[in-house]
Amino acid sequence: MSTHSNIAFFIPHMGCSNLCSFCNQRIISGSIEAPSFYEIKLTCKREYNRMTSKQRRNTQIAFFGGSFTAIDRNLMIGYLDCVREFIGNDGFSGIRISTRPDAINDEILHILKEKSVTSIELGAQSMDDYVLRKNLRGHTSYQIEQACKKIFEYDIELGMQIMVGLPGQSKQSVIDTAKKVIDIHPETIRIYPVVIFKGSLIESWYNSGQYVPPSLDEGIELCSKLLELFNNNNIKVIRLGLHAQKTMEKDIVAGLYHPAFKELCESRIYLKKLKRLFKNLQTGLYKILVNSSEVSKVIGHKKSNIKVLKDAGYLVKVIGDKSIDIGELQLI
Numbered sequence: 461m462s463t464h465s466n467i468a469f470f471i472p473h474m475g476c477s478n479l480c481s482f483c484n485q486r487i488i489s490g491s492i493e494a495p496s497f498y499e500i501k502l503t504c505k506r507e508y509n510r511m512t513s514k515q516r517r518n519t520q521i522a523f524f525g526g527s528f529t530a531i532d533r534n535l536m537i538g539y540l541d542c543v544r545e546f547i548g549n550d551g552f553s554g555i556r557i558s559t560r561p562d563a564i565n566d567e568i569l570h571i572l573k574e575k576s577v578t579s580i581e582l583g584a585q586s587m588d589d590y591v592l593r594k595n596l597r598g599h600t601s602y603q604i605e606q607a608c609k610k611i612f613e614y615d616i617e618l619g620m621q622i623m624v625g626l627p628g629q630s631k632q633s634v635i636d637t638a639k640k641v642i643d644i645h646p647e648t649i650r651i652y653p654v655v656i657f658k659g660s661l662i663e664s665w666y667n668s669g670q671y672v673p674p675s676l677d678e679g680i681e682l683c684s685k686l687l688e689l690f691n692n693n694n695i696k697v698i699r700l701g702l703h704a705q706k707t708m709e710k711d712i713v714a715g716l717y718h719p720a721f722k723e724l725c726e727s728r729i730y731l732k733k734l735k736r737l738f739k740n741l742q743t744g745l746y747k748i749l750v751n752s753s754e755v756s757k758v759i760g761h762k763k764s765n766i767k768v769l770k771d772a773g774y775l776v777k778v779i780g781d782k783s784i785d786i787g788e789l790q791l792i
């Protein structure tokens with residue numbers, strides 16, 4: 461199923477059995493209140509009336525904010541029940557939730573299926589048990605695999621979330637995680653490079669020198685590899701990098717944050733392609749055609765890609781053309 465948008469409600473996780481190293485849950489849960497059933501219904505109704513049937517068919521109602529299936533069971537059912545009337549027929553396409561791998565079992569999946577949940581995003585973060593332990597995730601990679609299997613059994617769309625740059629996580633561990641995710645083959649993936657928030661455990665590890673996050677450049681290099689891997693294996697990357705928000709930026713201490721992180725990774729992929737393209741060419745002036753929507757990515761942030769080529773002796777002009785496939789570079 462391909463869905464293009466969500467009406468998202470943030471339900472702060474109230475049932476965390478542990479505190480993951482990178483999470484600033486205390487800050488988040490202290491400042492964000494879950495919407496009431498009444499507010500949720502009101503928003504759904506407003507969006508229902510505002511959208512055309514076609515738009516509604518491409519929209520899910522989403523409950524995000526951690527571990528939806530670990531909150532109080534009656535509350536979880538209450539949330540699902542209050543949006544059900546807007547699903548199906550001429551309404552929205554389904555319900556999307558995010559949760560932890562150890563908060564998935566037959567009983568929960570049975571309820572979710574019955575209540576029109578069509579997609580589950582699983583916060584896996586890593587498939588490396590050492591990394592999971594080190595970051596106090598409270599579950600194992602085996603539990604992730606089992607949860608994914610179960611979600612498939614119930615014919616619910618699977619999304620996964622992974623992190624890059626966690627304490628104890630080598631580059632190889634990240635790549636191995638990506639390969640395991642490809643084997644599982646979720647429909648979608650979100651990649652979150654680690655950002656150190658005020659109040660998180662990793663902030664204290666960072667301040668004491670126990671944890672040194674990768675540089676932004678290293679993060680971009682690694683995440684661009686993941687992006688290529690997932691693209692090549694038909695797994696949709698629906699997010700790469702944290703959603704830029706001014707209110708959140710003031711709580712960032714360090715780490716892999718840039719408001720246009722995904723675009724930087726896409727530019728890096730183009731840089732590699734450009735280097736391959738020019739590898740055996742004589743230095744000089746060149747023009748290349750690319751899809752019109754990709755011009756800025758090919759040029760790079762602050763013209764970084766063009767500068768790399770210039771330093772190697774190639775003066776390159778990038779021209780947009782709608783007829784060129786996305787990702788293609790055509791020398792003219």
Ligand code: SF4
Pocket residue numbers: 473476478479480483484485525526527560
């Ligand atoms: S990352 Fe998720 S499971 Fe971990 S403490 Fe935060 S909300 Fe809870």
